[in-house]
Amino acid sequence: MRLSRVEVSDFRKLTRVLVEDLAPGLNVIAGDNEAGKSTLLAAMRAALFERHRVTGQVIEEMLPYGRQVRPTVEMDFSLDGSDYRLLKAFGSRPEARLVGAGGTEWTGDEADDALSRILRFTRPGRGESKPDQHHGAFGMMWVSQGTAHQTPSLGAVREQVAGAIEREVGEVAGGEHGRAMLQLAAERQALFWDKLRRPRGEYRKAAEDLTGLREQRDMVRGRLRELEADVDRLGLIAARLEAYSAEDTLGQARVSASAAHEAVLALGTLQQLVATASDSAALAELGRRNTTRDQAARSGMIEAVRRSAAGLEQDRQAANEARGRLERLQSAGHVARNSDTKAVADEQAARQALAKLQAADKARRLREFVARGQQMLTAAEDLERSRLEATALLAAIKVDADAMARLETLAAAIAEAKSRLEAASVRLQLRPQFGGAAEVDGVILEAAEFVISRDTTVHLYGFGDIDVRPGGGVAGLEAAVKAAEAKLADALSALGQPDMGAARAAWEHFKAARHELPSLRQSLAALAPDGIERLRFDLAVGTAELDQLGDVGGAEAVDALEVAKRRAADCAEVAAQARAALEQANKQAHGAEAELAVATDREANAQRIDEQARAALAEARLATSDAQLQEFEVVAATAFEQATLALEAARTQLRGAEPDLVQLRHDKAVKALDATMANIEQLKRSQIQLEASLQAHGREGLGEQLAFVEGEIAERDARLERLLVEARAAVLLSETLVQAQRETKERWLRPIHERAAPYLSLLRPGSEVALDEDTLELNAVRRDNIVEPFAGLSLGAREQIAVITRLALADILADGGQSACLVLDDPLVNADRHRLERMHLVLHKAAERHQIVILTCRERDFLSMGAHMVRI
Amino acid sequence: MSFRFLHTADWQAGKPFGNVPGDAGAALRRQRIDTIANLAKLATEQQVDAVLVAGDAFDSNEVEDRTINQVLAALSPFAGPWIFLPGNHDAALPHSVWSRLRRLSSSDTIIIADRPEPIELQHGSAVILPAPLRRRRESSDLTAWFDAAATRPGAIRVGLAHGSVANRLPAGSEAANTIAEDRAQSADLDYLALGDWHGTLQIADKTWYSGTPETDRHRDNQSGNVLVVEIDGHGAVPRVTAMPTGAYAWRRVEVGLIDGRAGGVSRALEGLEVDHQRAVVELTVTGIVSLAERHAVELELSAWRARLHHLVVDDAGLREEPTDDDLDAIGAGFVGHAVERLRAISQEPAHQDRDAARVALRMLFLDHMNAKGSQ
Structure with a gap:
């Protein structure tokens, strides 16, 4: 498509704009801000893509604010070699x-339909058309202001672009179906493998099950091997037992043992013979010893008789010697006894003479004692009387120290009361003149001083009476005096004393008696x-003794007494010596008697022994004479010699029978028998144990288990093999699909890459550019294998890349037979000068194939571009 | 006086069938006992004088006591005598299933022929000469003693042995425990009852393998029978009748899908003249099929697994070859490229991922069908 003229009138704010003579290549329509560039683009879109009879919001947006006009757009363009002139008027007269x-x-709707047909777009059922959905290729190639940096949204033109690519590449992309297959393959792979490519799910479980079964098989096999080994052992045991039985091993062992036993018995007989000979030899030896011993005993007895006779003689001599000494x-x-008798008589006489003299001396001293005692008794009796008197006095006088102190206190109280009375009394000094007198209480008083302590009438003679009345409580004081006196009188009376003077005298007596009494007691004690009674008794005794002595003289001289004493002492000494001599003689006589007794006993004993020895010898000889004894000894010696020879002969015979060898053979045979029996027993026991063990194992059915497990393993093995192939197949399928997708994608997008390459090489x-192979949306920019997501690029870069992508897509469309001009409203506002210049080159290059219209308010940016410039 | 007996062998009671998982395996295990019981009933019906079991009555010497007891119980329909010969599976070792059986049963009509000694039946008019295996493998011919075995004049002489008759069995059969092929003749036997070969087979003059009464493996050898043998007297020709006893039919089926048309598997399995619910089938599928047909075969197999008692499939020889239709069905784009690549791998004989690539193609096709189905 190539635009040549656009005239817009009464469209939004545009009253009238005419753009004409647009160049086939690069055009720049420049205008100031708000000049209406974007409105111009909107008008062109309305003219091409909106129905002329469109109403509602769509027409409202076309009308200038507040004006009811007729928005009109006229366009001249050429397409596929044909020129077209379009007139579109909207509003009241569409x-x-x-x-x-x-x-x-x-005209009319036909014109609208014709446009749709030749420009290859579809209109919405109602409402405003949307560029990306309803404007066909123009939706992508006419770019509004501020959207140039966005990834081109192909929308409705996607199929046209894809068709163009498929025609060029010769194949189609996988599309939705391919993605579904990829997804299913990935899901299938995930059934077998986890993300780390480890087996999982059924595949893994099958492998694990198989491993478990193999372990189980190995275990059962192991146990079966053990079982078979046991069976083999059982077989060996049975074979051995059978062999024992066949060879009669046990019977032979028994025969050997029996023969050995017989040999041992024969040996025992020989041993018995030796034992008997040995016993006989021992007996002969004993007999020989006995005769020898008897012979010795007889000699001993003869010797004993000889020794006892000698001993008797010796003891007899000793006894005779003892008798002589006694x-x-x-x-x-x-002799000594006689001397002693005389000395005793002398001593007796001397003692008698001395006793007489001592009696006389005692009478004299008794008399002196009686006389002195009489004196002392008299004096003592006097002292005793004085003591009794003083004691009686102390008992009679009640005035003791306490009583005397009380009395003295009472007397002092009286004196004090009196002093007070006196002080309160009137002291009347009578100094009569003229010899006058006065009478007071009937007592006539002359010159005197007296005291009046009560109401008293003093009659003065010659004067009359004077009543004296002492004041100040005299009466009380007087009563006190009397009361004190009464107390004293009572106290005295209680003590039996008439007055204080007597009392004081009695107190003095008391003190004197108390002082005297101790000295009296001391004197008496001396x-x-x-005590006196003792004294009296002693005196009476002395007197009695004296009377008893009678008249013994008493006038002998003390010297005589002393002589008599010496005499008596001498006699006593002589007597003592005589007695000592006697005792010595007696003692020696006793010793001699004892020695004699001993000697006599020994003599008697020797006599008895001698008799016994003789008797024993006589008795023995009576039984066996000395000659017989000698004969016995010879016989016994001969018997012993013969027995010894017999024993030696028996021993020689025993040695000849080789007893050790016989015993050894016997032991060996017995042990062999025992070992054979034990071996058979052990084998039988093992047989029973093995059979029991095998019986128990048999119940487990190991053979069945093994066969079953092996069958299972075979089946599982095959299954795992299948799963393994499936698992590998799942991976292979998934990877093959991914690989194929990648390669196909690369091939399929290659036309776009090839178209974009010349532009990108400039920039x-x-x-x-990397595009989604399905939506053909721009995803990223790749350079040197580094992928930069489109959204991550700068605004300027995004503008530039997006424009280039549009240009590449436009190339593909154009190559597919669908050319469309590009209208870009301020597309490169974010480009720096360098990039802008580069983009100028890009646009120039693109303009070689496509008409490009740039709407801009930045005229200067494009002045150097060499484009056809139109100013509005 | 004639001697009429049942000749059987290789019961292998206690065989576990561990490779047949789940209930199917359990049913096979159970059936081996049930077949013994059926055999005992047949013995009674046929009014035989004895049942001769020529070895391997038990699968191993180490079966469970439970198995021994089950066998003993299964014997009860026939009063006996039962004459059991230890075979290689249940050899008369020092300790064996037979020593255990003796402990578990005190029946005097169960005779364990574990010694090479004549066993007189019918008051000596018939004599069994057993050749028991006392080890699992014997290097010598245990039947040799038959030649010199003395019997009463006129007594019917029946040999009982377990092993391979020399030079007579098919190639590949086990060659252990060999038995001279002319033993019946050299030992003047009227019949030699053999065990070890699981199919019913007359191997020499007067010499028979009864085979196992219940098939236990996929081998086309006429198993699943017992033999009713009747001998009128010494020197007479024995009359041998095979009676079917097997409950499960073990079949090997090979299907070639070379024509590339679906339904071949079903046709082959439908063609089996057996009760499908009692069929244990080993199916080998070979051929080259499209992915779509491969998918259809899988669906067929799935259906047949539910119909048969047990189905084992060997499809290693079945190749997938994606066709244009497959590719169109799977779709163009990179998925188509992936199919091409996998096919290339699957066709390289030496490629390590060859099998995986084949399965991957199947998976891709299955995914495709699932994805299509969910759309």
Whole structure:
């Protein structure tokens, strides 16, 4: 399509705009801001794509504000070699007229339909048409202001583009169906493998089951092998037992043992013979020893008789010697006894003489004692009397220290009362003149001083009476005096004392008696320490003793007494010596008697022994004579010799029978029998145990288990094999699909890449646009294998890439036979100067194939581009 | 006096069928016992004098006691005598299922022939000569002793053995525990009752394999029978009648989808003249099909899995070849490119992802159908 003229009147704010002589290539329609460039684009779209009888909101938006006009658009364009003139008027008088090649004219709805047909677009059922859905290729190639940076939305033109590509590439993309197949393949793969490509699900379980079954099989196999080994063992045991039975091993062992036993018994007989000979030899030995011992005993007895006779003789001599010594000592004892008798008599006489003298001396001293005692008794009796008197006095006088103190207190109280009375009394000094006198209480008083302590009438002679009345409580004081006096009188009376003076005298007596009494007691004690009665008794005793002595003289001289004493002492000494000599003689006599007794006993004992020895010897000889004894000894010696020879012969015979060998053979045979029996027993026991064990194992049915498990393994193995192939197939399918999709995609998008490449080489050499193979929407820009998402590019880059993509798609459409001009409303506002210049080159290049109309308010940006410039 | 007996073998009671998951496997296990009970009823109906079990009555010596008890219970419809020969699966080891069975049953009509000694029946008019396996594999011919085994004059001599008759069995069969092919003749046997080969087969003169009474594997060998044998007297020709006893039909089916038309699988399976609910089928599918047809085959197989007792499918030989129609259906664009790429991989024999690429194509087609269905 190529536009050549556009005239718009009364469309929105455009009253009238005419753009004509548009170039086939690059055109720039420049205008100031608000000049109406975008409105111009809207008017062109309305003219081509809206029905002329459109109403409602759509027409409202076409009308200038507040004016009821008739928005009208006229366009001249050429398409596929044909020129067209279009008139579209909207509003109150809508009109559509299209004049085509050769003057063909469509009007009204036909004109609208004709447009739809030749421009390949569809209108919405109602309402305003939307560029991406209803404007066909123009939806993509006419770009409104501010949307140039957006990815081109193919919308309705997608099928046209895809058709063009398929025609060029010769194949189709997978589309929805392909995606579904991919999805199913991925899902199937996920049934077998997880994301880390490890088996999962049924596949994994089958492998695990198989592993488990193989383990189970191995276990059962192991147990079966054990079982078979047991069966083999059982067979061996049975074979051995059978062999034992066949060879009669046990019977042979028994025979051997029995023979060995017989040999041992024979050996026992020989041993018995040796034992008997040994016993006989022992007996002969004993007999020989006995005769020898008897012979020795007889010799001993003869020797004993000889020794006892000698001993008797010796003891007898000793006894005779003892007797002689005793007799000598007894004689000396007589002499000593006589001397002693005489000394005793002398001593007796001397003692008698001394006793007499001592009695006389005692009478004298008794008499002196009686006389002195009498004196002392008298004095003591005097003292006792004085003591009794003083004691009686102390008892009679009641005035003791306390009583005397009380009395003195009472007397002092009286004196004090009196003093007070006196002080209160009237002291009357009578100093009569003229010899006058006065009478008071009937007492005539002369010159005197007296005291009046009560109402008293003093009669003065010659004067008359004077009543004296002492004041100040005299009467009380007087009563006190009397009361004190009464107390004293009572106290005295109680003590039996008439007055205070007597009392004081009695107190003095008391004190004197109390002072005297101790000295009296001391004196008395000195005279009669044990009391007067004792003194009296001692005196009476002395007197009695004296009377008893009678007249013994008493006048002998003390010297005589002393002589008599010495005499008596001498006699006593002589007597003592005589007695000592006697005792010595007696003692020696006793010793000699004891020795004699001993000697006599020994003699008697020796006599008895001698008799016994003789008797024993006689008795023994009576039983067996000495000659017989000698004969016995010879016989026994011979018997012993013979028995010894017999024993040696028996022993030689036993040694010849080889007892150790016989015993060894016996032990060996017995052990062999035992071992054979134990072996058979052990084998039978093992047989029973093995049979029991096998019986128990048999119940488990290991054979069936193994066969079953092996069958299962075979079946599971086949199943796993299938699953393995399926699992690999799932991966292979998924990967093959993905690979095929990638390759197909690359092939399918190659036309777009090829179309975009020349433009991109001007702007971003080495870059490639990446589009979704289904929607053909721009996804990313790829350069040097680095993929940059479209949305991540800068605004300016997005504008530029999007414009280039549109150009590439326009190329494809054009190559597919559908050319459309590009109208870009301020498309490169974000480009820097360098990029803008590059884009100018791009647009120039594109303009070689397509008409391009740029609407802009930035006229200067495009001045250098060399485009056809139109200003509105 | 004639001797009429039932010859059977290879019950393999306790075989677990672990490779058949779920209820299907459990039913196969249970059926082996039920078939024994049916066999016992048949023995009574046929008024046989004895039942000879020529080895492998049990799947192993290590079956559960429960299995032994179930077998004992299943024997009850026939009073006996039952003569059991230990086979290679249940060899008379020092401890075996037989020693356990003796503990669990005191029946005197159950005779365990675990010693190579003659067993007289019918008061000596018939003698069984057993060749029990006392190990799982024997290097010598255990039936050799039959030749010299003395029996009463005129007694019917029946050999009972378990193993492979030399030079007679099909190639590939197990060659252990060999039995001389002329044993019946050399031992003057009237009949040699054999076990080990699971199909019913006369292998030599007077020498038969009864086969298992209940098929247990996919092998086209006429299994699922017992033999009723009647011998009129020593030297007489035995009359042998095979009686079907198997409850489940084990079938191998191979389907070639070379023509590229759907429905081949169903046609082949429909053609099986068996009760589908009692069919255990191993299906091998080969051919080259379009993705759409591959999808249709999957749907068919899914339906057949529900109809058959058990279905095992080997589709390793089935190739997908996306057609233009497939590609048109899947769509152009990159998905079409992916299909091309996967197809290329699937057609490279040495490519490590070859199988995965084939499955991926199927998946893509399935996704496509699902996506289309949801639109």
